[in-house]
Amino acid sequence: MRRLLRYYRQFDELSPEEVSAELRARRDAERALVAEPPLDLSGSAWHGPPHPELVNAATFALRRAVNDYADVAPLRDAIARLHDIDPGRVVVGHGAGELLRAALRNTTGKEVAVVWPGWQRLPALVEAAGATPVPVAGIAPERTTVLTTPADPSGAVTSFAGGDDWLIVDEALADFAEDAPIVDHPRVIQVRSFSKGHAMAGFRVGYAVLGTGVELPLAPAGGVGAAAVAGALWAVEHGAASVARRREQVARERARLAAALGDRVTPGVGPYVWLRADAAQLAAAGVYVAPGSAWGSSEHVRVTLRDAAATDRLLAALE
Secondary structure (H helix, E strand, O other): OHHHHHHHHOOOOOOHHHHHHHHHHHHHHHHHHOOOOOEEOOOOOOOOOOOHHHHHHHHHHHHHOOOOOOOOHHHHHHHHHHHOOOHHHEEEEOHHHHHHHHHHHHHOOOEEEEEOOOOOOHHHHHHHOOOEEEEEOOOOOOOOEEEEOOOOOOOOOOOOOOOOOOEEEEOOOHHHOOOOOOOOOOOEEEEEEOOOOOOOHHHOOEEEEOOOOOOOOOOOOOOOOHHHHHHHHHHHHHOHHHHHHHHHHHHHHHHHHHHHHHHHEOOOOOOEEEEEOOHHHHHHOOEEOEEHHHHOOOOEEEEEOOOHHHHHHHHHHHO
C-alpha cells in the first residue's frame, strides 16, 4: 500500500493532462524494451480462418457422416452450375496439387514445358510423372505445357485458349483474378483450389475442369472426406462475398506496396507479391519472406500479403 501511495504522490502537483502524458511516455518506453514478435510472410496459406458458416457446415457433415463415405455429386453439380458447364467435365479431388499430379501422369510425353516462374512444386510433379520439365517464358502450343495463372510468385495473369497439345492450367489463385473464365477446349485441363480464396488449405479439396469430351482418371480412389465436401459446397454456394473481401484486401495492400516501392514490385494480382529485396536483411528486421532463390532469382523475395499492420511492418523493415 505504501509503495502504491508513493507511486501516485509523484503526480500530486501535475495536471491530469500532464499525468496522462507521463504515463503514456512510460508505457511507450516499456513497450520499446520488448521486441516485436517475428512476422512470417513466407507461407502460402491464407492467414485467417474460413467463414464461420463454412466451418459449421463441415463440422455438421462430419458429425452426421463420420462413419460413411461422402457423396461428391452435390459439390460437382454446384461447381458445374457456377461455371455453366456439364457436370461430367468436373472432377473433385484432394486439392490442386493432387489433381495436377494426376493430370500430368495421364497426359505427358518425354518433355513438359513449364511456364516459369510458376508454382514451385510443378517441376517436381513433372518429374514424378516420368517427364523432363523444361522452363519456358510462355505457352508452348506444340507440346504439353503447364501454366500457373495468376502466377505464384509474381501474380502475373496469362490468357490462354489451348493448342494442338495438352495445356494444364494451375489456377489455384483464380479467385483473386477479376475474370477467370472456363475455356472450352478438348485439350485444356483447368485445376482450381479452395485453399486460397476460401481459406480452406487444411481441408485438402479442389477440382479440375476437363476439356469437352475428355475422360481422364483424375479423381482420388478413396474419394474426398465429408467435411471437405460440405465446406467446399458451402463455399461454392455462399462464399462469394468472403472471397471478394479477401480479393479486395490483398489488392489494397498490393497497391500500398506498389505506391511506396515503385518498380521494385512486379505488377500482378493475388496474395503474393514478387519484390526486389533481400530475404536475409528482412529476417534481421524480424520479417520473414520466401527467398526468390526457390524460383531462380537471388534479387527477389515472395511476400504473402496480410493486413495493413503487416504491410506497415514490411515497409518499415524495407526502410
